[in-house]
Amino acid sequence: MLDSRLKKCGVEMELKRGEPHPLYEIALKLLDSVPLRIDHLSKGDRGYELLVQEQTAPVRAQPLKLKKRDTVEDAFRRIATNCLAQVHGNERGVVSGHDPSSVHQMRVGLRRLRSALDPFEGQIAAPAGLQEELRWIAGELGGARDWEVLAGSTLKQAFEPVSDERDAVSFRQAAKEMATENRARAASAVDSVRYTRLVLEVTRWVETSGWREGRTDEERQALNAPVKKFASKALYRRHKKLISRRRNLAELDDESRHRARIAAKKLRYAAEFFASLYSKRAVAHYTSALSELQDDLGWRNDMVVADELLKSLPVSRPETAAGASFARGYLASRVATDHDALRSLWKRFKRLSPPQ
Secondary structure, X not given: OOOOXXXXXXXXXXXXXXXXXXXXXXXXXXXXXXXXXXXOOOHHHHHHHHHHOOOOOXXXXXOOOOOOOOEHHHHHHHHHHHXXXXXXXXXXXXXXXXXXXXHHHHHHHHHHHHHHOOOOOOOOOOOXXXXXXXXXXXXXXXXXXXXXXXXXXXXXXXXXXXXXXXXXXXXXXXXXXXXXXXXXXXXXXXXXXXXXXXXXXXXXXXXXXXXXXXXXXXXXXXXXXXXXXHHHHHHHHHHHHHHOOOOOHXXXXXXXXXXXXXXXXXXXXXXXXXXXXXXXXXXXXXXXXXXXXXXXXXXXXXXXXXXXXXXXXXXHOHHHHHHHHHHHHHHHHHHHHOHHHHHHHHHHHHOOOOOO
């Protein structure tokens, strides 16, 4: 029989009325003395989880619905709250380490949150300290995700013709061990006081409209402007920035293509954030072409990252040198065959205009 007992000591804080700022101040002061963690499950849900021994499933981004009467500030708060919900929803999965997909989805949530600031540039800016901490936790998750991709689908495809050979087996095992080590590092980071403090600070900043601090009356008034016109300008600006990158992405070097990938990613997230403000027909064709382009650029970047990992592993494990060389050759051939596909995707996208 499974043991469903769990020792747990908690502090429950609830805002009955008034402003939330003092509640966050108390929580942060408690954190200075006690290594607390935030739990988003109710006591009832925790009890049921223990009873059925159920693991938390990875949480994807939920549909986001903006209203045309929303102000710029309203829209940003809805977007940031949506991103935070995806981040919070995957914390337990990352800490438990049972499903690598939780690491990926939490990382996506963090990317979306950081990208949400881009279209609101000039209107809303997170404090420098929050930006640095968001980069920190994204970096802690990044290593786990990179090794999981390499140890999983990438090497499975690379070694499929020689899957039973000793070098292939040895290399795949070494990569899996590296993935496990990095997943444990990610779990430790998310289970840390540093991460808890970050979550409290970010949530407080969103819920208390911390971006209004130190702004002029004119700047605060701009936050009350209708979001539809603002969104159209933001999408057009991001679209032009991507188009100006180069005439043909397939011909770029890795670094230039990486910058183009970042521009495409920010545009894709912005288009998804604001999609509900436009007709489905106006958005669908544009986001479809943009998503395919960004996915291909993302895959290209994965290949560059994988190549760096393949070069690094034999440094600490010389026995993997043969397997690493074989896998690097496979990746190089895959990238070469993608050249025409990327050119086609880029040409298709350049003919489009963002929804207005």
